[in-house]
Amino acid sequence: MKRTVWLLAFLAFFSLAFAQQKAEDIIKVQCEKAPVVAELWHGFRGGAPRAALDNLAVEFNKMHEGEGCVRPINQGGYRDLSTKIKAAFAAGNLPALAQAFENNIALYIEADALMPLDGVISNLDQLNPLFVNAVRFNGKLYGLPFNKSVLILYYNRDLLNKHGLPVPKTLDEFISTAKKISAAEGQPVYWFRPDTSTFSYWFFNMGGSYVHDGKIVVNSPEAVKALETMVSGVKDGWAKAITSGYINQNFGKGVFGFSTDTSAGYSYYLKAAKFDLGIATLPGNDGKPGLGLVQGTDLIIFQDVDEAQKKLAGEFINFVSSPKAQALFSAATGYVPVNLKAVDEPALQDYLMDNPDFKVVIEQANYAAFEPAIAEWEQIRFDILGQAIKEAVLGKATPKEALDKAQKQVEDLMAGRIR
Template structure:
């Protein structure tokens, strides 16, 4: 009898362990501050609804730290189940063959996505997550470049929000205010002297740093020269505040009437303005086209995890893409909803009713452009950024800067 009880107890303990065992998903992320708190809420909600899965969101620090850790782990081992990734990180990680393509899960008839579910993801995002016809990653925290506008300043000058680059240039002297000594007390526009500013205007001008098949630098070209020369000429007018740092502070202080940055900075701008004046956002002024760059990361699942862990991570990815979660994430963080169904939720509609600027963001998604998904992109940006900055600070001519950039980017592409 005693042996029977021992056996029954052992079976009971084993079954209890099986019932309460969970598949753990480790998720490396770089969402600090309030963003991290919002992500924690989402993770907690998912875990409460999935008794057999536990997602552990692990904050690893800055994006630079995350990149270094991922690339090192891809070689030395220790990758998480899933992580945030930029597209150029994905390209580098693909060389180590550690990414499990999302296509594997999407096409699974039991746990995959239907055509309508896949079509629900905005096409520009889906395109940026695709390599050689296969979806490797899926979008997560996405923002887009927009123009921040001091409505009171424009109203005082009798100027409408410029819709094109020529209109923007024409309005610069009208929005600049100088005191009796000629000192500028309000600049028309703020521009960061960074690679991002050049990239925004170059995309609007219908071009990029490299060609469409990522094989050739396209910086020593008439369109690139026109773009950089235009930026330099705007700065030379004295109507533009050009600096490397963020511009929400000068905007909030009334030092600039307009500036261009990502939508991820909207909460910072709101805090800087603090109700001192009426402000809004608008699309980046168009040039030859409308193609404002997206910013932000995607989600990758790694094949170094067990099949059970990968499937559990996939369940979490699907949860993140669900309409209610997408609406919650976008409302709480200011990031873009990456699915169309999110903007059909009542939560989003209620939010837009009191925050009409959100409509501007969504309206720009179909026109947005993504960075090339190549491993060399970080180095390309660094090289172009250094030279473009030199041109905007008048250390060299735009033509000199672009000729050097052409040479550096050519080397970067050859080193891939």
């Protein structure tokens, strides 16, 4: 039943089967006949996100028959996508549209490659202002927030009920609850992946900021404390580092109690869980939910394409950011609806009725945190800070040693001494 409601709504709106290959075939035919074709390079490898994007394109193209066609083209994963876009700069064959993270946008702005979107997005006042502000650079708007997810708390209702404990609301309650249940069960119940996303939860909610006096700092006292919390959780037996596969892929290999993970994984958690799965806003401070890292991409328009393609691309981003399209996209994929009016649409209302927990995702989006929107952040996130977190969690260095090493690498990168 959980998938039936949104599936029927999706089919009713788009009037085609929820099948990726069929959508691709329809798009191929649509674009063969179109006088203008705007390519959209994306990083959706498959599954519901790719199918939903293809179906959005099909409907848009039907509405613009005889005028133009948007053709989504997968370029691999997100890092593959950014690599191919960089190569396209040199080759001079950029697409009209692409997905991009905020740090990618910063890089493309440096290359003077993007078309500002001020005055292009007609429903800007309906969009989540936190997401919109993240794509403003020097006062100009360069992206449309599109597929956005946010960190939330996943928990095992059965386990909490077994031990007579409530869902934790604060960081201190979170740690104490995990310790109590872990001691009773004889194994760690807070599961996490040793990466920058998990680190961000502890870091941001312990008062951390990556920017100090205009410089990137990854070894601040708050950063060390956050990483020490993750490391001590493993050593003290209340936290378990998942180093292979996603957390939901490890269900059944121990007692799962909690995880701080992306809302984009909600449907996968539901499918994998053999227990009563709950989600909640992140444990925070001062009676408020914790800050959750926002992930996912924005849609951008490259300015080095002809005016007809740019016009078509502008119409497409207005279409996909409309309340109806966002309601259907959110219900189909689990991404946060970036249009605030999407929650009033029947498709999302039906989905929320069938999946009331998903209201948590919408609420958590009001308590959002972002990583630095600088061109170098992708390398820092994965190759420097990400590696430091793994080294510390796996016991190859102390948290301070790992982060001090990472800070030196960050400074060398920003100064151009390494690439």
